[in-house]
Amino acid sequence: MPKISFVVPTWNGDAYLAETLETLRKQSLKDIEIIVVDDSSPDFTQELMEWYKTQDVRIKYHRLDVNGGVCDARNYGNKLAKAELICVSDHDDISVTRRASYSYQYFKKHSGNIDCLTSHYWECNVDGIPMKKYTPENMTRELFDSSKFVWFHSSACYRKEDILKIPYRDGNGSTDDWNFLDDWTKDGKKFVTCNKVLANCRRLPGSQMQQRRTSQGMGPSYIL
Numbered sequence: 001m002p003k004i005s006f007v008v009p010t011w012n013g014d015a016y017l018a019e020t021l022e023t024l025r026k027q028s029l030k031d032i033e034i035i036v037v038d039d040s041s042p043d044f045t046q047e048l049m050e051w052y053k054t055q056d057v058r059i060k061y062h063r064l065d066v067n068g069g070v071c072d073a074r075n076y077g078n079k080l081a082k083a084e085l086i087c088v089s090d091h092d093d094i095s096v097t098r099r100a101s102y103s104y105q106y107f108k109k110h111s112g113n114i115d116c117l118t119s120h121y122w123e124c125n126v127d128g129i130p131m132k133k134y135t136p137e138n139m140t141r142e143l144f145d146s147s148k149f150v151w152f153h154s155s156a157c158y159r160k161e162d163i164l165k166i167p168y169r170d171g172n173g174s175t176d177d178w179n180f181l182d183d184w185t186k187d188g189k190k191f192v193t194c195n196k197v198l199a200n201c202r203r204l205p206g207s208q209m210q211q212r213r214t215s216q217g218m219g220p221s222y223i224l
Helices: 019-027 045-055 070-080 099-109 139-146 162-167 176-186 208-215
Strands: 003-011 032-039 058-062 085-088 116-124 130-134 157-159 191-197 199-202
Touching: 003 019, 003 099, 003 130, 019 032, 032 139, 045 058, 058 070, 070 162, 070 191, 085 099, 085 162, 099 116, 099 130, 099 191, 139 162, 139 176, 157 162, 176 208
Parallel strands: 003 032, 003 085, 032 058, 116 191, 116 199
Antiparallel strands: 085 157, 116 130, 116 157
């Protein structure tokens, strides 16, 4: 059984998916699985993943017949995960080599005092080059209600049993990670942000984050 399951939802992500998968394949902890859930992409994701399945038996590929959105894709992948711990990764973000090992050891050491682990991170440009570092605080309900925070979803690790009880949901025009934080902080889940960088965020002009900022009249968050 794997110690960590990486769940990677993707839609039209073939331009960056291979780089993301390589950072997962190169994890120092080898007892992992990589679950890619293709939300019925019209690009070359299917051809790319058919090749990747021949390169690494730890990679599992599932293509959904109907595009249901990122929440459906995440929930589908989380149900398939074989490990007790799941690491989140979007199809364009970049995990550092020690991420799986650090996350596994942290939960093992602090099992009673943590429900979701995240990390510091670098915001990268479209080429994956780090441009700006962020050092988020530990997430709390009070911090979430203030709306004055940064938080990196693709550095998150949580227990499978918890995410199955409080899965991702759409609603209110908010992103999947925003609703995740809303639901989990309301439930009293314990969040820890470690002072290490476990993954980096690639900011793209057409990303969901940028669309939300535009709809709210905010300036761009990405760095070209």
